[in-house]
Amino acid sequence: xxxxxxxxxxxxxxxxAGTCLCSIVLFVFFSAIAxxxxxxxxxxxxxxxxxxAWGVFLSADIALRTRGFVGIDIIxxxxxxxxxxxLFYFWSTLILIFLGILVFYSIPLCISNYxxxxxxxxxxxxxxxxxxxxxxxxxxxxxxxxxxxxxNEQKCYNEKIxxxxxx
Numbered sequence: 001x002x003x004x005x006x007x008x009x010x011x012x013x014x015x016x017a018g019t020c021l022c023s024i025v026l027f028v029f030f031s032a033i034a035x036x037x038x039x040x041x042x043x044x045x046x047x048x049x050x051x052x053a054w055g056v057f058l059s060a061d062i063a064l065r066t067r068g069f070v071g072i073d074i075i076x077x078x079x080x081x082x083x084x085x086x087l088f089y090f091w092s093t094l095i096l097i098f099l100g101i102l103v104f105y106s107i108p109l110c111i112s113n114y115x116x117x118x119x120x121x122x123x124x125x126x127x128x129x130x131x132x133x134x135x136x137x138x139x140x141x142x143x144x145x146x147x148x149x150x151x152n153e154q155k156c157y158n159e160k161i162x163x164x165x166x167x
Contacts, residue, residue, distance in 0.1 A: 006145075010065065013058050013138070020055030024048045043120035050118065053128040057135020065142045085154060092147050099136045099143070106132035 031044035076084060109129050116125040 010062075014062055017055050017058040017062060020051040020058070024051050024055065027051075046118040046120045050121070050128045053131040054135075057131045058138070061135060061138040061142055064139050065146075085150075088150055089147065092143055095143050096140055099140045102136040103133045103140075106136065 027041075027044040027048045031041045031048075034041045076087065079087070106129065110126050110133065113125040113129045117123065118125060118128075
């Protein structure tokens with residue numbers, strides 16, 4: 001059941017991130033055209049900034065989940081299996097610490113931005129700053145799930161090796 005819910009959330013996250021990107025492009029494009037004809041769309045810049053904040057953090061989680069980040073696999077592949085395992089857990093732990101710090105400091109930022117408003121939209125700036133803790137929590141969940149998956153893969157691999165030795 002958890003897997004189905006998580007898959008649904010991942011699909012929704014991809015839809016929202018894609019919608020944010022497409023909307024930003026459209027708003028900036030039409031705003032530039034309107035400004036050319038001396039009829040600026042004042043709210044387009046604020047809305048684009050809001051969508052950019054959400055798009056960045058949701059896309060970062062998608063990239064983390066799908067291994068879309070740049071890696072140095074050519075070097076790491078040459079290390080022994082135990083070293084690769086250590087490095088995986090070491091980097092994953094550092095990522096979790098960083099994301100925890102991000103959540104810890106971004107929540108007070110959200111609270112302090114409660115009264116600040118987007119001028120053209122008239123909504124609280126908290127809607128933009130909330131993307132930081134939400135995105136960091138999503139990336140933390142992704143990192144933890146990757147660690148669990150890696151552990152289970154290693155466990156299965158070790159069991160197969162031990163079965164081969166016993167047989």
